[in-house]
Amino acid sequence: MFTVSAQSHTMKRKRDYLEIISEKTGEVLADHPWKFITGSVIVSILLTIGLVRIRLETDIRESFSPHDSDTASSKTSNNCRETASYLEFYNLTRFPQRTFMHFSATDGGDMLREECLNEVERSVAST
Numbered sequence: 001m002f003t004v005s006a007q008s009h010t011m012k013r014k015r016d017y018l019e020i021i022s023e024k025t026g027e028v029l030a031d032h033p034w035k036f037i038t039g040s041v042i043v044s045i046l047l048t049i050g051l052v053r054i055r056l057e058t059d060i061r062e063s064f065s066p067h068d069s070d071t072a073s074s075k076t077s078n079n080c081r082e083t084a085s086y087l088e089f090y091n092l093t094r095f096p097q098r099t100f101m102h103f104s105a106t107d108g109g110d111m112l113r114e115e116c117l118n119e120v121e122r123s124v125a126s127t
Helices: 006-031 033-053 081-089 114-126
Strands: none
Touching: 006 033
8 A cells, every 4th residue: 555755745835835936936927018018128227237338457466455555545556555655566567467379179179289379389489
């Protein structure tokens, strides 16, 4: 004889609730699609308004210094003391710029092959 445990009965009830919620959500979405599309667009616009004033920091060391710290308070030509020391130590006049290069195999294969890596080394060395 087969008996249903209380745990499996509870799981079945939870599944039934989820099916009901999913079904009702689908019905509401189908009945009012333009309200949900308009609402989604409005929320997206509101969330992106703050991106207008975004400021990206190029000096990673300045990103990790609190704005009220000693290094941040003594700025000279937009560089903190750490940056000035770094530039002086390496005899630089300005902070080095980052460069990103994207390489892909011409035959569409794996870039980790030895001949591809050798070609990357040659091209980077020549720049």
